[in-house]
Amino acid sequence: MPKQQEQIPHTFVYRGEADHSVALVACFNKFHPSKEDTLTRSEDGAFWILTKRLPPGRYEYKFLIDGERWVTDANAVESDADGVGGEHSVLTLGGENIEDSGGKLVVQHDRGIAYSQ
Numbered sequence: 783m784p785k786q787q788e789q790i791p792h793t794f795v796y797r798g799e800a801d802h803s804v805a806l807v808a809c810f811n812k813f814h815p816s817k818e819d820t821l822t823r824s825e826d827g828a829f830w831i832l833t834k835r836l837p838p839g840r841y842e843y844k845f846l847i848d849g850e851r852w853v854t855d856a857n858a859v860e861s862d863a864d865g866v867g868g869e870h871s872v873l874t875l876g877g878e879n880i881e882d883s884g885g886k887l888v889v890q891h892d893r894g895i896a897y898s899q
Contacts, residue, residue, distance in 0.1 A: 789835035790875045796830040800847045804830040808843035838876020
């Protein structure tokens with residue numbers, strides 16, 4: 783029987799204007815919003831939140847606001863070009879956080895090392 787891959791919980795939070803909905807669109811859902819990837823508005827309306835369990839890896843993502851506006855995560859430590867003149871937010875899970883001599887946060891993972899900006 784194959785070993786089940788470790789799943790790591792991560793909470794995505796969007797703090798910004800949205801009238802009706804905020805969806806997490808990412809490489810793991812082919813950048814198409816789904817019911818499972820819809821954030822829930824907080825009771826006071828101040829933010830939107832979703833906790834997902836994902837296997838270790840590197841994930842590119844954005845928030846889709848009201849089905850129309852694509853927004854990067856202001857809380858993301860890393861970003862990368864999205865191929866159409868903008869950026870994706872990047873999340874790396876399953877790494878070991880360490881600090882380098884320059885004081886920057888460094889994440890080591892199986893695909894190499896990512897430095898925060």
